[in-house]
Amino acid sequence: MKKSLLFGMVLIICSGMLAACGGNGDSSGSSNEDAVELEMYSWRTEDRAAYEEIIAAFEEENPDIKIKFNPFDSTEYNTILTNALVSGTGPDIVQLRPYSGAQTIADNGYLVALDDIEGIENFDDSYLEAAQGSDGSTYGIPLSLNVGVIFYNQNIFEEYGLAVPETWEEFVSVSEELLANDIIPVAQGGRDAYLLSMLHGVIAPTAYGGNEFVDELTEGNTDLTDERMVASLDRMEEIAAFLPDDFVALDDNDAQALFYAEEAAMYINGDYRLETFENNIPDTPIGVIPGFKEEDGEEPLAMDWVDSSYGVVEGTEHEEEALKFMEFMASQEFGQTFSDSLNRVSAVDGVTATHEIVQQVTEASEANSTPYLMLVHYGEGSPTSKTIFEDGLQGMYLGEITKEDLLEQTQENAERAAEEGVEELEMIEEDE
Amino acid sequence: MAKNKRKNRYKKHLVHLFILPAALIYGVFQLYPLISAALNSFYSFNGFERVDFIGFQNFITLFTEKPYKDFFLNAFSHNWIYFFVTVITQLIISLILALIIHSKIKGKEFFKSMFFLPKLLSVIVIGFLFSLILNPTRGALNTLLEAIGLEAFTRPWLGDMSTALLSVIFVDSWASIGFSMLIFLAGLQAIDKEIFEAARIDGANSFTVLFKITLPMIGPALMIMTVLTFIGSFETFEYVFAMQGSSGGPYYSTDVLTTFFYRLAFGTVDGGQAIGLGSAVAVVLFIIIGMATSLILFVFKRKDFER
Numbered sequence: 001m002k003k004s005l006l007f008g009m010v011l012i013i014c015s016g017m018l019a020a021c022g023g024n025g026d027s028s029g030s031s032n033e034d035a036v037e038l039e040m041y042s043w044r045t046e047d048r049a050a051y052e053e054i055i056a057a058f059e060e061e062n063p064d065i066k067i068k069f070n071p072f073d074s075t076e077y078n079t080i081l082t083n084a085l086v087s088g089t090g091p092d093i094v095q096l097r098p099y100s101g102a103q104t105i106a107d108n109g110y111l112v113a114l115d116d117i118e119g120i121e122n123f124d125d126s127y128l129e130a131a132q133g134s135d136g137s138t139y140g141i142p143l144s145l146n147v148g149v150i151f152y153n154q155n156i157f158e159e160y161g162l163a164v165p166e167t168w169e170e171f172v173s174v175s176e177e178l179l180a181n182d183i184i185p186v187a188q189g190g191r192d193a194y195l196l197s198m199l200h201g202v203i204a205p206t207a208y209g210g211n212e213f214v215d216e217l218t219e220g221n222t223d224l225t226d227e228r229m230v231a232s233l234d235r236m237e238e239i240a241a242f243l244p245d246d247f248v249a250l251d252d253n254d255a256q257a258l259f260y261a262e263e264a265a266m267y268i269n270g271d272y273r274l275e276t277f278e279n280n281i282p283d284t285p286i287g288v289i290p291g292f293k294e295e296d297g298e299e300p301l302a303m304d305w306v307d308s309s310y311g312v313v314e315g316t317e318h319e320e321e322a323l324k325f326m327e328f329m330a331s332q333e334f335g336q337t338f339s340d341s342l343n344r345v346s347a348v349d350g351v352t353a354t355h356e357i358v359q360q361v362t363e364a365s366e367a368n369s370t371p372y373l374m375l376v377h378y379g380e381g382s383p384t385s386k387t388i389f390e391d392g393l394q395g396m397y398l399g400e401i402t403k404e405d406l407l408e409q410t411q412e413n414a415e416r417a418a419e420e421g422v423e424e425l426e427m428i429e430e431d432e
Numbered sequence: 433m434a435k436n437k438r439k440n441r442y443k444k445h446l447v448h449l450f451i452l453p454a455a456l457i458y459g460v461f462q463l464y465p466l467i468s469a470a471l472n473s474f475y476s477f478n479g480f481e482r483v484d485f486i487g488f489q490n491f492i493t494l495f496t497e498k499p500y501k502d503f504f505l506n507a508f509s510h511n512w513i514y515f516f517v518t519v520i521t522q523l524i525i526s527l528i529l530a531l532i533i534h535s536k537i538k539g540k541e542f543f544k545s546m547f548f549l550p551k552l553l554s555v556i557v558i559g560f561l562f563s564l565i566l567n568p569t570r571g572a573l574n575t576l577l578e579a580i581g582l583e584a585f586t587r588p589w590l591g592d593m594s595t596a597l598l599s600v601i602f603v604d605s606w607a608s609i610g611f612s613m614l615i616f617l618a619g620l621q622a623i624d625k626e627i628f629e630a631a632r633i634d635g636a637n638s639f640t641v642l643f644k645i646t647l648p649m650i651g652p653a654l655m656i657m658t659v660l661t662f663i664g665s666f667e668t669f670e671y672v673f674a675m676q677g678s679s680g681g682p683y684y685s686t687d688v689l690t691t692f693f694y695r696l697a698f699g700t701v702d703g704g705q706a707i708g709l710g711s712a713v714a715v716v717l718f719i720i721i722g723m724a725t726s727l728i729l730f731v732f733k734r735k736d737f738e739r
Contacts, residue, residue, distance in 0.1 A: 249591020382706035395683035
C-alpha cells in the first residue's frame with residue numbers, strides 16, 4: 001500500500017518535471033541559434049493563421065528575427081496586458097486598443113514613441129490619432145480601419161424591386177415596403193449593448209450634422225445635450241419599428257441568424273462581418289451601404305474608426321528588432337497581404353483591396369468619412385461614457401429613460417472622466 | 433525516558449507540518465487576494481498601479497457620487513431580491529421535496545439523483561442552455577407556451593426588465609435545488625424514528641408532527657441553508673454573467689454587486705477600469721456578508737437557548 005503510494009508520487013513528480021522540460025524545449029527550439037525572438041501579444045485568436053503567414057514573410061526577409069505570435073481571448077486581453085506591463089515580464093510587441101486604450105498605456109510610459117519610424121508617413125493623421133499619447137507622439141502603427149455599414153441581401157432587394165437606399169428618407173421608405181411584405185427590414189440585436197452604439201454610429205451622423213457637429217463637440221462649443229444629438233436619438237427611436245420584435249432580448253448571433261435565414265433584409269455592423277458572411281452564407285449575394293448621404297451631399301458619409309494598432313514596449317531588450325517589425329507593418333506590402341488575407345480595410349495609404357466590397361468600403365471612407373463618435377471621443381472614464389450611452393439606449397428602448405436624461409447622464413460622465421483624466425496625468429507626472 | 437518523551441513531543445509537532453500545503457494554497461489564493469483587495473481600496477490608481485494612499489476616498493465616492501451610488505443601490509437591492517426569491521424557489525421547495533422523498537415513496541433514490549443532477553453541470557453550460565430555452569424568437573419555452581395555447585404568457589424572458597432577474601434566479605434555483613434537498617434529507621434522516629412513533633401514539637396529526645417535531649429537529653440544517661443561501665445570493669455572479677453579461681442587462685435590471693465589482697475592477701473591452709473603486713465594492717460586499725451571516729447565526733443560536 002505504502003509502496004504504491006510512493007510510486008504514485010514519484011510518477012507525478014517525474015511527469016511534472018518532464019512537462020517543465022518540454023516547455024523549455026519548445027521556446028528554444030528555433031532553427032536559427034542566434035535569432036532574436038520577439039513575443040507579440042494580440043487579441044485576435046481567430047486570425048492566427050493569417051498572422052503566421054504574414055510573420056513568415058517578415059522572417060524570410062529578416063532571418064535573424066523570430067516572432068512568436070501570442071494571441072489571448074479578447075475579453076481578457078486588457079487584464080493580461082496590464083499585468084504583463086506592470087510586472088515587466090511582458091512581450092516586446094503589443095496590440096493596442098484604439099484611442100483612449102492606447103493613450104492610457106502610452107501616458108504611463110510603457111511604449112516607445114514611433115514618430116521617426118520609416119513608413120509612418122503612409123498613414124493618414126486621423127488614423128495615427130488612434131495611437132497617440134497626451135503628448136501628441138504616436139505610439140502605435142494602425143493596423144486596420146473599420147467602417148460601420150449596412151449589409152443587405154441582394155436577393156430580397158431584387159425580389160421586391162427595391163432600390164438601394166442612399167439617404168435616411170429612402171431607407172425609411174424601403175424599410176416600410178419590406179415590413180409590408182412581412183420581411184424584417186433590419187436584423188439587429190440589442191442585448192449586447194455595444195451593438196446599439198454601433199447602430200447609432202451608422203445611422204446617426206447625417207441626423208446630427210456630421211463632422212461639423214463632431215468638431216463643435218471636440219472644440220467644446222457644444223455638448224451631448226445639444227438638440228442635434230437629441231435628433232439623432234429620434235432617429236434611433238424611429239428605427240425601432242424596423243428591427244425584430246423584442247430586439248433588446250436578441251444577441252448578435254440571433255440577429256445574424258435572421259439575416260442568414262433571409263427573414264431579414266439588412267444587418268448593421270462593422271465591415272469585419274463580411275468575413276463571417278463569406279464563411280457562413282457564401283452563396284447569398286451581399287451588398288453594402290457604407291452610410292447615408294447628407295442633404296445635397298454627393299458622397300455617403302461613412303462612419304469609420306481605427307480598429308487597433310501595434311506598439312513596442314518600452315524597455316524591451318530587443319527594441320531595434322521590434323522597431324524593424326513596426327517598419328514592416330507600416331509598409332504597403334504588409335497592408336496588402338493583411339487586407340487580402342483577412343478581407344479588411346488596411347490603414348496603410350494606397351492599399352487597394354482585392355475584394356470588391358472591401359474596395360467599395362475603402363473608397364467610401366476615403367471619399368467622405370466621420371469618426372465613430374462614441375468610440376473615438378467618449379471612450380474615457382470608468383465606466384466609459386460610451387458604456388453609459390449604450391446601456392442607456394437599452395433603457396430608452398425599454399421605456400426606462402428619456403432621450404434627454406440619457407444624453408445628460410452621458411455628458412455628466414464625460415465631464416467627470418475628463419477631470420479624472422487630468423488628475424491621472426498629474427499623478428503620472430508626479431511619479432516621474 | 434526523557435529522550436523518548438522529547439521524541440514524542442517532536443512527533444506531535446510534526447503533525448502541524450502536514451497542514452502546510454493546504455495553508456499555502458489558502459494563503460496564496462484566499463488570504464493574499466483578500467488583503468490586497470482591502471489595501472487596494474485605500475489607494476488611487478493611475479490606470480495601472482497603486483499611486484497614493486487616499487484613505488476612505490474610494491468608499492466616499494462609491495456612496496456619494498453619481499453614477500456609482502445609483503449603481504451600488506440598484507445592485508444591492510437586486511441582491512436582496514435574489515435572496516428572498518431564492519428562499520422561496522430554492523429553500524422552501526427543496527424542503528418540500530426532501531419531506532416527500534423522506535416519506536415512504538417509491539423510487540426514492542431515482543428522484544434523489546434526478547434532482548441533484550443539474551448541480552453536476554457547469555454553470556456556463558446551464559447559462560447557455562437556458563439562454564437558448566428563454567430566447568424570445570426560437571426558444572423552447574415560448575414555443576411550448578404557444579403550442580399549448582398560452583401565447584399571452586410568451587415574453588422575452590431575459591430581455592424584459594420585469595422578468596430578467598427572476599429568470600436568472602429561477603435557473604440558479606433549478607440548478608441548486610438538489611444540493612439543499614440533500615442537506616435537508618440528511619437532517620431528516622438523523623431524527624430518531626421513535627420520536628415520530630411516540631408523537632403518533634400521543635395522537636399528534638401530521639401537521640403537528642411537521643411543525644412541532646420535524647422542523648425544530650432539522651434546525652441546524654435550516655440554519656446552514658439560510659446562511660449558505662444568503663452568502664450565495666450576495667456572492668452570486670456566474671449565472672448573471674453567463675446569461676446577461678457583466679453589464680447585468682437589460683439596462684442594469686440584473687446587475688448585482690459582483691457584476692458591478694467586475695465592471696469596475698476589470699473594465700470592459702472598451703476600458704473603464706477603476707481598481708480602487710472595484711476593490712472598495714469588494715470590501716463592502718465582504719462586510720455585508722460577514723455581518724449578515726453573524727446575525728443569522730446569532731438568531732438561530734438564541735432560538736437554540738430558548739428551547
